[in-house]
Amino acid sequence: MHLMVPGKALRSGLLWLGCALVAAAAHAETGTRVYAAQIPGGAVRILVVMLDGPWPAGGVRIDDESGAVLVPHVEPDRTAQAALDAASQRALAALQHLPGAGEANAKAASALLALRLTSDWGFARAAGAAVELPSGAHPRSIRVVLLKAGGEAGATLGPVAVGNDAGPPAPAGVRAQAAPTGIAVQWQTARQAGAVPAYAYEVERSFGAERAHLTAHPQLMTMQQPGQAVPFVDRAPPVDATLTYEVRLVDVLGVASAPASAQIYSPDFEAANPPADQTAKVGKGIVTLAWTRVANPRTGALAVERSQLVGGPYELLTPEGLSAQTTTFKDEHVLAGAGYYYRVRAVQPNGSLGPAADPVHAQPLSATTLAAPQGLASEVGVNQVALAWKPVPGASLAGYIVERRASSSAPRWARLNTRLAPGPKYLDVIGPSQGGTFEYRVTAVATDESLSPPGEVLQVSLRDTVPPAPPIVMSTSGADARAQVHFAPAEPAEKTAQVALLRSDSPAEEGLVVGAPVAAKAGVIEDDWVQVGRAYWYRLVAFDPAGNRSQESEAFQIRVGAVDLPTPKAPQVTYIEQPAPQAKLSFAAPPAHARVIVQVLREEGRWQQVVGPMVGTSALDLDPPGPHARYRIVYVGESGGAGVPSEASAP
Secondary structure: OOOOHHHHHHHHHHHHHHHOOOEEEEOOOOOOEEEEEEEEOEEEEEEEEEOOOOOOOOEEEEEEEEOOEOOOOOOHHHHHHHHHHHHHHHHHHEEEEEEEEOHHHHHHHHHHHHHHHHHOOHHHHHHOOEEEEEOOOOEEEEEEEEEOOOOOOOOEEEEOOEEEOOOOOOEEEEEEEEOOOEEEEEEOOOOOOOOEEEEEEEEEEEEEOOEEEEEOEEEEEOOOEEEOOEEOOOOEOOOOEEEEEEEEEEEOOOOOOOOOEEEEEEEOOOOOOOOOOOOOEEOOOOEEEEOOOOOOOOOOOOEEEEEEOOOOOOOEEEOOOOOOOOOOEOOOOOOOOOEEEEEEEEEEOOOOOOOOOOOEEOOOOOOOOOOOOOOOOOEEEOOEEEOOOOOOOOEEEEEEEEEEEOOEEEOOOOEOOOOEEEEOOOEEOOOOOOOOOEEEEEEEEEOOOOOOOOOOEEEEOEEOOOOOOEEEEEEOOOOOOOOEEEEEEOOOHHHEEEEEEEEEEEOOOOOOOEEEEEEEOEEEEEEEOOOOEEEEEEEEEOOOOOEEEEEOOEEEEEEOOOOOOOOOOEEEEEEEEEOOOOOEEEEOOOOOOOOEEEEEEEEOOEEEEEEEEEEOOOEEEOOOOOOOOOEEEEEEOOOOOOOOOOOOOOO
16 A cells, blocks of 8 residues: 555545444544454454544553453554565555654544555554454453553543444446556445445456456545445456456455456457558549558458548448558549548457547549530620530539630730639620620639640620710700700710600609600701690710610700791682582691691671681581681690781682
């Protein structure tokens, strides 16, 4: 036993000692505990433990219930001392020579000594804290007398009844778990009323006919939680074997419980280690893996795994396994340019896979070179060029690169698509253009990022899509019941082919085209579809020979005035008697924005309206005053005002 005990173990052990004890007596002033019981075979064992202070200066004496001296002085057992292993002998020597100055050192020595004394009966005999009476001497109770330095009696502890010690209950739930650091054996403890307390355990391992005591002496139990002991770890178990572990609990008087066992296969974790120095070398359509030859003879086989994600999931490429002596593997089922992660794992003799090393990455090359794209054609639009070509065959095709330059004299090609075009088409949005030419070419890209030769160069003539500037308004007029605008084309004048007039009811409205566009050289454009007295808002737009439309000019207003009505000529009159009297009149058509009124002269000397207002060149009076009636016409404007009447027709 080592001199220093970990703090957790020390606290746990003292907690055990502080529990209710059976077949024991305690002395409050000295902190002494006495355990006494008859063990199987008839012998009586007695253990005296000092919890809070040093061993009595004169030792202890054991008396029976009548006061007769059973053991005059409990001495260290030389035979027990000789049976101690070297580590326990060193621990005993160290405990006996701890510095006594100071209360802290005395308490530390007492605590360490108490832990060992209550867990190892042989150590307690060797230390002079325990004694075994022969089977013939069986007192009903005993007393422990603490002796002073001169041998005279001091405090007496007892009486302590001597019961029967059949051993503690066997541990429950024993199980073993293998790990690279060793095999951990776990169990649970159970208390039994009237049993001598058990604070220690022993572990034995069997492998076939071989048996080994893994604990040189009973070991002090420390607890993870109530009823659950901290596992015992066998750090050097036989490997590749099925092992049986037996656990016994040992009480403070050295009596062991019945064994409880657990069986487990002990793997060779070294044999499960992955091969070292794993590398991946790429080629055309192949990835070659290599690693250092495995030295452990118990490695059963090797397994190669692959994934396209570093975190998996991984697929097994070698379901039958590879020989443990293999050092290479070739993966020919790969896609050029795809990223793969590989790892090689060892297979243990029982068939389970060992841990995986860090994966190695590989991106294989294409096995063939892609052909240059063919059949490049274009369709030119107003502000874009649509390109199309024949698909390039090959499973390793990743996409296409489209390039453009202004002309064959341009020094460099400019790449148009930052991402590969997945299919054989591309739309180049060029925006407004003043014409000219572009040249295009397409290159195929493999999944390993290798390039095909560029395809044939295609020259494309662009459309002139830059619109002309808006026309310049020179003057406006609203006379004669029409809106008239005089304009001039913006420079360069040859850019303007036609001019159109837009009309709206307010400057905020966009307006609609009225009438037909006029040639740029006309210089004037009119709107006859107006009403006299109304104001209209107008804008001008220009069109170039390609049909590109300019922006609108600034809005301007025109108020339409009344037309200046001319004096009409006298109408021509024809009198018809059959089948009923009627007068048929003919006359010239009225001017724009004017109507015709036909009047007849009555006998009383006044002119009476018979037809109109109307638009036309003829009229019919079905009730003429007579065959010699006289008629005249008057022009009336849209506002209702009449002009000067014509001369009267001939009688």
